[in-house]
Structures are given as structure tokens and as C-alpha cells.
Amino acid sequence: MNLCDIRVVKSLMSQHGTGTKKGFGQNFLINKQIPEAICEASYSYHKSVNPQGKSAVLEIGPGIGCLTYELCRAYDKTLAVEIDSSLIPILDKTLSEFDNVKVINEDFLKLDLKELLEKELGECTVSVCANLPYYITTPIIMALLEGARDENGKSAITSITVMVQKEVALRLCANEKKGDYGAISASIAYYGRAERLFDVTPDNFLPPPKVTSSVVRIELYDKPIYKVNSEKMLFKTIAGAFSQRRKTLLNSLSSYFSGISKEKISEIISQLGFPPDIRGERLSVEDFCRLADEIEKEV
Ligand code: SAM
Numbered sequence: 335m336n337l338c339d340i341r342v343v344k345s346l347m348s349q350h351g352t353g354t355k356k357g358f359g360q361n362f363l364i365n366k367q368i369p370e371a372i373c374e375a376s377y378s379y380h381k382s383v384n385p386q387g388k389s390a391v392l393e394i395g396p397g398i399g400c401l402t403y404e405l406c407r408a409y410d411k412t413l414a415v416e417i418d419s420s421l422i423p424i425l426d427k428t429l430s431e432f433d434n435v436k437v438i439n440e441d442f443l444k445l446d447l448k449e450l451l452e453k454e455l456g457e458c459t460v461s462v463c464a465n466l467p468y469y470i471t472t473p474i475i476m477a478l479l480e481g482a483r484d485e486n487g488k489s490a491i492t493s494i495t496v497m498v499q500k501e502v503a504l505r506l507c508a509n510e511k512k513g514d515y516g517a518i519s520a521s522i523a524y525y526g527r528a529e530r531l532f533d534v535t536p537d538n539f540l541p542p543p544k545v546t547s548s549v550v551r552i553e554l555y556d557k558p559i560y561k562v563n564s565e566k567m568l569f570k571t572i573a574g575a576f577s578q579r580r581k582t583l584l585n586s587l588s589s590y591f592s593g594i595s596k597e598k599i600s601e602i603i604s605q606l607g608f609p610p611d612i613r614g615e616r617l618s619v620e621d622f623c624r625l626a627d628e629i630e631k632e633v
Pocket of ligand 1: 342358359360361362363394395396397399400401402415416417418440441442444465467468470495
């Protein structure tokens with residue numbers, strides 16, 4: 335059964351009395367080459383960094399299972415989390431040939447990620463691979479980056495390969511030398527290296543989304559490589575720096591950290607060697623770490 339054949343998708347859904355739901359961000363892939371390429375991008379990296387041991391993958395939003403099918407063929411174990419209960423009986427059918435897959439009917443954002451990975455995939459190294467529901471791309475990615483680390487900062491996740499809207503992909507992969515750089519780009523840069531791999535046009539989906547999509551791979555550092563006293567303060571500083579897009583770093587930070595005087599913030603900016611009129615989008619993640627350490631002393 336070709337799970338990307340549009341007639342198969344429609345017939346499976348109508349047999350089970352369901353249809354695509356916009357509210358769940360359901361745009362199903364209808365070109366088999368795309369899930370094959372997404373899986374290959376995920377698995378080839380996973381194997382290059384974890385050549386030995388059992389491989390596992392976590393998928394968020396399997397839909398009717400076209401990407402899940404490829405993941406089950408490549409990885410030793412696949413765990414998929416799907417919010418839409420009407421798709422579960424379809425997945426039972428489309429994945430019936432595999433005994434290395436488990437589908438959980440839950441809202442991914444309500445799960446305790448660490449507990450889930452430990453319980454279901456404890457002995458394996460884990461990658462994440464998904465065609466994400468676009469309405470919750472950023473919270474899902476942040477949950478994956480933040481929620482899978484132990485008390486020493488070691489991540490249970492090796493890499494995250496996801497399809498997102500192209501404009502989001504550009505932001506995820508931007509750096510301080512390129513446009514589109516924002517709070518999410520700086521936060522991701524703290525955890526790993528993001529790369530946009532290829533674009534996918536709307537005609538490859540049912541129903542077609544309004545915009546072009548891109549596949550992005552984030553290769554996570556085993557542990558954070560940047561030194562900062564408080565991660566909490568780092569993310570607050572990043573949020574503060576980008577809180578007022580067209581303003582200087584000084585103005586954005588002083589309205590965000592209302593407990594610190596503007597003079598003090600100006601002093602910190604100059605002490606760190608930045609021009610007085612610099613904007614947040616010129617600061618690298620390393621710069622943000624230095625800035626956060628100085629701000630922390632004042633709060
Ligand atoms: N993987 C399929 C494909 O590529 O054709 C479907 C991808 S579709 C863009 C997004 C999927 O995420 C849908 O199956 C949707 O029901 C599911 N989804 C949406 N919100 C979710 C959530 N909070 N937790 C888990 N799954 C979710």
C-alpha cells in the first residue's frame with residue numbers, strides 16, 4: 335500500500351469516517367519521495383554519530399503513517415505520538431507489518447518528554463523526525479531542546495529532523511550575520527547546529543498548505559558548548575533583546591528588565607565592547623551568554 339497515493343489516503347480516511355482536520359495542522363504528504371528523503375536525512379546523521387547500539391526515533395504527528403513507515407524500516411524502534419484519536423485505527427492498519435513501533439494517542443505538548451523517552455526508549459539513542467503541525471512548531475522544538483536533558487545538561491536526543499514552514503526554517507537556521515535572526519535562532523544555536531536541507535512545494539500535500547515548506551535538521555550538542563552561569567537568565571536576556579524588534583539592545587533590555595537602570599545596562603553594553611547603538615540581532619549566542627552573566631549580577 336502506497337501511503338502517499340492520494341486515493342489511498344482519501345479511501346483510508348473515508349473508510350474510518352474521518353477527514354483531514356485543519357485544527358490539528360493536518361497536511362498529509364502525497365509524494366513518497368518526500369518521507370523517504372526526510373527519513374534518510376534523519377537516519378544517516380543518526381548512524382554517523384551513533385554507529386553502534388540500538389537506534390530509536392520519536393515522531394510527532396504520524397498522520398496516517400507515511401513517514402512512520404519509512405522510520406520503522408530504518409530505525410530499530412519507532413515511537414509516534416498522535417493527538418487525533420480517529421487516526422489510531424488507521425495507523426494500526428498501515429503499520430501492521432511492523433513489530434518495532436508504538437503509537438501513543440496524546441497531545442505531545444502535554445507529555446513529560448524525559449519520562450516518555452526513558453520509559454519507552456530507555457536503552458536506545460534517540461533522534462526526532464517529523465512533519466510538524468505548523469500551528470505549534472516553535473513550542474514543540476523548544477520542548478525537544480529543553481525537555482530531554484538530564485541534570486548535567488546531557489541531551490537524550492541526538493538530532494531533530496523536521497519539516498516546517500519555509501519562513502520558520504529560515505529563522506531556525508539564521509545566525510547573527512544573516513537576516514531572519516531572532517530569539518528562536520539564538521536559542522537553537524545554544525543547543526546545536528541547524529541546517530535547512532531542502533524545500534517542499536505545497537502540491538506535495540493533501541490539502542496543500544498556503545506556503546512552501548522546508549526540512550531542517552538540528553544536530554544537538556551532546557552537552558551545551560557555551561558557558562553561562564544561568565540558562566534561565568540566558569533565555570530571559572535573549573527574549574529581552576528581541577522584545578522590541580526595531581529598537582536598540584539598550585532600549586529593548588531596559589524596558590524588559592525594569593529593575594535595572596538604563597545607565598547600568600548602558601555600562602554593561604560598553605564594558606562588553608559593543609557599540610552603544612547595537613541591536614540584539616547582531617549578537618551571537620556567545621555574546622548573549624556574556625551579557626546574561628553581567629545582567630544576572632544586577633538582578
Ligand atoms: N506525518 C504525516 C505526514 O507527513 O503526512 C502527518 C503530518 S501533519 C503536518 C501533522 C500531524 O500532527 C497530524 O497527524 C496531526 O494530527 C498531528 N498533531 C497535531 N497536533 C499534535 C499534538 N499536539 N500532538 C501530537 N500530534 C499532533
